[in-house]
């Protein structure tokens with residue numbers, strides 16, 4: 001069976017749903033294929049204030065306000081001795097209702113986003129996994145071959161294909177485009193607690209980042225139904241140094257931070273222990289003819305500053321807008337996505353520099369701000385997700401304390417030059 005459409009979106013996470021919502025709202029025939037049945041579990045629960053703007057663009061704000069998601073007003077830090085910093089409240093930086101954001105159970109959040117895309121006119125096909133990219137004689141992508149849950153083959157043909165397959169990175173792995181960040185090679189081990197301690201009042205929904213020795217950290221994210229998401233991120237060799245058993249490693253690390261230990265003591269661990277590696281990579285290209293990447297399928301950054309869902313939503317909206325313009329122009333060549341790719345890279349690079357700072361043993365943001373108090377605004381803007389702006393002065397100042405990495409050169413579109421046979425070859 002072949003389904004022809006204007007735009008095919010692979011993956012129904014935040015990036016895919018927001019791209020689909022934008023394209024469908026602009027009147028295009030959009031199909032989303034998603035491998036899983038929804039709702040499905042996913043990690044990545046803490047939103048940034050700037051999620052508000054892509055969510056607003058796709059008509060999700062009222063739905064978020066009506067949801068049971070825990071309200072998040074702040075982030076706070078706990079040092080290795082278990083001492084809590086003063087919470088950083090987003091409304092201190094931002095006089096806008098976006099300064100309150102949410103901690104979300106992703107099963108519900110992602111279902112809401114996908115329903116929203118459907119309401120705007122996208123056709124959503126669950127239980128369909130993309131298998132291979134389809135190409136025309138010139139090498140341009142024209143859709144995918146796929147299979148349903150019984151293994152029955154399906155074919156989707158589209159003017160433009162948007163790869164939003166998350167860290168599966170469908171096109172990136174098939175095209176050999178993955179470039180890893182050599183210095184951000186961590187792993188995470190996490191689980192859930194019921195009944196663990198919450199701080200009172202508006203601090204109830206705060207994200208807490210708690211340091212463990214060796215420059216690792218815990219996240220502590222209060223969710224609805226009295227559940228807390230709690231996980232540790234650190235170097236693989238460090239975490240696996242004494243045991244391969246996830247539960248033992250997790251509890252050993254809990255014992256190394258008094259704040260985390262004290263807060264979990266009141267609750268009961270529930271469900272599995274999860275693990276993931278493959279931290280921080282970028283695709284060599286953001287697009288080729290007929291194909292554009294969004295969200296984690298384009299690039300993934302260590303989650304210490306909770307930037308993933310924001311970048312997924314924002315890149316979904318931007319890729320959707322660029323694809324809309326490309327379809328209208330009758331030109332879905334890679335070049336059309338140059339500006340989109342540049343913008344995403346600008347955003348992720350700003351966050352990446354902060355993440356590097358965070359992991360450098362002798363650096364502290366507190367010391368940095370003691371010497372450069374006027375940089376507090378820039379630093380905060382970056383941390384709340386206002387990343388599409390010029391941070392050069394701040395990073396120049398920070399480079400006196402830490403090695404700020406050069407931008408990764410990857411992520412421009414793959415521009416092909418025509419050959420005599422008509423098949424494209426990389427320029």
Ligand SMILES: Cc1cc2nc3c(=O)[nH]c(=O)nc-3n(C[C@H](O)[C@H](O)[C@H](O)COP(=O)(O)OP(=O)(O)OC[C@H]3O[C@@H](n4cnc5c(N)ncnc54)[C@H](O)[C@@H]3O)c2cc1C
Nearest residue numbers: 011013014015035044046129130166295296303308309312
């Ligand atoms: C340990 C950890 C903690 C994190 N914590 C946070 C956090 O607190 N806050 C935050 O903002 N971010 C966090 N993130 C990042 C966040 O999870 C991601 O950035 C976000 O989910 C990316 O959204 P996406 O839409 O790009 O991909 P996803 O949400 O992964 O969605 C991709 C979808 O594509 C589908 N798919 C995959 N392959 C195929 C295929 N071949 N065919 C069809 N469908 C397919 C998948 O089933 C999935 O539903 C964390 C990540 C990790 C690993």
